[in-house]
Amino acid sequence: MPTIDALANRLQSYLSPEKINRVKRAYYFAEQAHQGQKRASDEPYIIHPLAVANVLAKMHMDHQSLMAAMLHDVLEDTPMTREAMARQFGDGVADLVDGVSKLTHLEFEDKRHEMAENFQKMAMAMAKDLRVILVKLADRLHNMRTLGPLRPDKKRRIAQETLDIYAPIAQRLGINDIRVELENLSFAAIYPMRARSISAAITKVRGNRREVVEQIQAALHKRLEEFTLSGAQVYGREKHLYSIYQKMKEQHKPFKDIMDVYAFRIVTDSVEDCYKALGAVHSLFNPVFKRFKDYIAVPKVNGYQSLHTTVIGYNGMHIEVQIRTHDMDAMANHGIAAHWLYKENDSDNPTPAQARARRWINGLLEIQQQANSSIEFIEHVKIDLFPDEIYVFTPKGRIMELPKGATPVDFAYAVHTDVGNSCVGCLVNRKYWPLSQPLESGDSVKIITAKSAHPNTAWLNFVVTGKAKSAIRHYLKTIHQAESEDIGRKLLAKAMGQFELDINAISDEQWQALLDDLAVPTLTDLFSDVGMGIRLGFVVAQRLAQQVRHDENVTASGKASAVALRGTEKLILNYAKCCAPIPGDPIVGVISKGKGLVIHRETCKNIADIRDDQQRCVHLEWDDDMGGDFHAELRIIVHSQRGVLANVASAIANAASNIDSVHMEEKDASVSQILVSVSVNNRVHLANVMRRVRRLPEVVRVYRVLR
Known part of the structure; x- marks a missing residue:
């Protein structure tokens, strides 16, 4: 069982005595706050925050992160407030704890909504301080390590959430050690029998493989020495449980085929030595065509750098080799937590990994602002958390990372939301390219824009990035609202004309009385409802006339002019396919609930029975400047x-x-x-x-x- 003294001894290697004492003070405070509380395993609750702090200490995190780890459940599980915590331990620690804490004071429809709202809150806290997510990942890791006493259904739910959200976040931030353990623990919780079966198979073949691994390792060592790279280290890599399962499932291969591939890592002192080592490996074994990737020249989106090559070894076996420097190896394992040098007064000079992570989190915030709900937000985030990247170039040669399958529209939104919204076409490698066709690594992309252009609903069928999906939906929703309000105002004004009422002559008090009667929040909502066909303009106008004249028997007597269509209402107008009206044709609008106006030609046979129904049909005319196809x-x-x-x-x-x-x-x-x-x-x-x-x-x- 971990103790605070053991943690303090570990911290002496990189923290000053004063900061270690602050961590111990946070521990004793948490111990008192959680007095009498137990975990599901019947252990004292304080074991959990102490274990979380130990995970962070292994990453050499700063003292504020460790204090937050000690206190991260205090706001949820005790009466203490954020303000009181700030007075006790400072705003930095209080902000970290608040960012990690769940929204326990709200009631949710179900667990899915609760998870989404809590993640949304955490994402906003992450934008202020990246350490929030590191504390949360450490918290989740210890929770996954101690799932044992929980009910099977709760285990599966927590494990699935971990696989869906937290393991991909760890991968996105480059924290490979935590990502691998989270995946393996989640896999074992969701599919215990499969995990045990694959684990037993790995143990069984490990002995048979050892001799081959040692033989390849010795051959690589010898060749590296011949290339004057005696300082390079060679390690045999073993695939982890979940990655083996994923490959078996995705590639439809049996276990023995997956384990036929041997993997090694070569760690050198410099970038120059990495390329020399690559030459040494290729001189020893023949490389496999198209299986070489240079992530040193073009790092992955999470900052990962390495040379990857696959070669054919003895007896035709495939050998995967990764070559990187010591710093790159630390970055591959610990990501943004590698060499953490967070200083309260040096936040303007983040490491490249931290800067990259902040750009991603700022992208999350942009998605969050455009999403209609926390559920939609988390769905968009999930898309961005599984990037199998491609690398494309802007016309000026800047490298852009996009998920595999990304289209020119995704690229346009990655450049800027306004570029995406005004995109009309593109040139890929100086040739015209369909907006829906996926890009490939190495493509040079130029977006063609037009001021009058706007996103197309059909784009949602092929874009793959969360940013593009949320931006398109946000634009369509906003413009849809404005258009339905505009056409609704026109329809209501026309209907009011039949009751000899002028829409501009109605007072605020009369409008408010109507809104109260119809239980509609605002006048804008009323116009939108009429434009969308949710409410009939004739019925609303009749109710308004009854209120204005204090007469329940008001009937339509006047005749209003036809409503003019300008062509700017494209998103809420539907043109009937049966008669295909075009500007110049005499037309009638049929109000359809949820669809707004459906435009027919006056002579269309399909509306013969309702053409004279003034409640459902509206006489329309085309504006002289009507545009469009x-x-x-x-x-x-x-x-x-x-x-x-x-x-x-x-x-x-x-x-x-x-x-x-x-x-x-x-x-x-x-x-x-x-x-x-x-x-x-x-x-x-x-x-x-x-x-x-x-x-x-x-x-x-x-x-x-x-x-």
């Missing part, structure tokens, strides 16, 4: 001859229109029919397209299809 279907009767389809397509293109779809069928031996959907701006544009097509000598007849 609309779809019209043409039926073209042509003489069957070679090249006729190409000539029709060329005529449509010459009329500044695009073909959306085309279908051609033979009517008889000499005549064929072409059904083509074209993009047009209005009826004038459509007439111009039809005129161009009609002029072709092989065209017999062309007309618009009206269903």
Whole structure:
């Protein structure tokens, strides 16, 4: 069982006596605060904070982090407040403890919401001080080590949360030692039988492998000495439990195939020696094509640096070799906690690893601000926590790290949210590239923007980064709200005209009385509800007229002018596919709950029964400046001859229109029919397209299809 004296002896190697005494003072305070409390194992509760402090001491964390480890459960489990803790131990320690503490004073719908809210709180604290997440990881590690006495369902829930959130965070921050242990412990808690089976298999083959490992190790040592690298150290690496399981599952390989690969690590004194060692390895064994990665020149997103190569050894066996310096090795194992030199007055000069971590956390905050809920936030974070990176270049040669499968839209949002929002196209390696096609490492990407552009809902189907997803959803939600409010105001004004009311003449008191009656928080919400079809403008206007005139029998008598569509309401207007209206067509809007207005042509057969229903149908007109692309279907009767389809397509293109779809069928031996959907701006544009097509000598007849 750990003791405070044993911890104090360990701390003497890097902390001053004064700081060690502060840590001991925090321990004695926590011991008194948790007096009488027990863990599930029936041990005194103080064992847990002391163990957490020991994990941090192993990483050589500063005295404030160790004090926070001692006190991290005090705010949750005792009556002590943050203010009282700040007076006792200082604001730095109180902020750390507060960042790690859960939101115990709130009630949540379920455990999922509780986890999401607590993580969101911690992410915001991490932005102020990176040590928050290190204390939390140490706390989670000890909790995972002591899962034993808990119920199986609680074990699985905690282990799954660890696999989903905390192990990936440890990996993102480069703290490999903690990440590996968290994964192994979680795996054993979720799949105990599988973990025991793989562990037993590893133990069984370990003896058989030892001779081969020693043989390869000796050969590598000898070759490194020949390259004057006698100071380089060679270690055999053993894959950990969870990574073996993952590879078996993902690659659909049996255990023996995974264990057929031997892994080694070479640690040198300098970067130059790393590349010399790589030459030594490749001169001893043949390298496998496309299995070399230089993470020294281009570090991973978490700061990891190393040379990776796979070579073919004796009897065709594959040997994976990692080559790195001593500093890189420490960074690979401890990440941002390696050589932690946190100083209260030196926060403007973080290490590169800390700076990289802060950039990631600032990205989390941007996602958090745009997310609609803590659940959505944590879903976006999960996406960003599993990056199998690719490295692409900006036009100026700057390297950008993106997850595997990232598209140009993800790249645009990684550069800046405004660049993503105004993206219209891209050049990849100086060639035009589809926005939905994934990028590859080494690609040079240039984003083409336009001031009038805005995100497309379809982008959500292919973007992979949390930042891109949250930014697109935030924009669409914001613009959707504004558009529904605008069209709702117009619809309500028109409906009020039928009751001879002027929307601008209604007083604030009258509006408030209506809002109270309808139980709607604000006038903006009322307009949005009408625009979205959640409330009928006619019914709202009638209720308002009854209140204004103090008459429950008010009926519509006036006639309002048609509502004008400007084309800026694209996100909440739906154009009926049955009749495909375009600007210039006489139109009617049908109010559909949850969809807003669905625009039909006045002569559409599908609305014949409700065309005169003033509660559901609104007479509309197109604004003179109506813009955008609309779809019209043409039926073209042509003489069957070679090249006729190409000539029709060329005529449509010459009329500044695009073909959306085309279908051609033979009517008889000499005549064929072409059904083509074209993009047009209005009826004038459509007439111009039809005129161009009609002029072709092989065209017999062309007309618009009206269903």
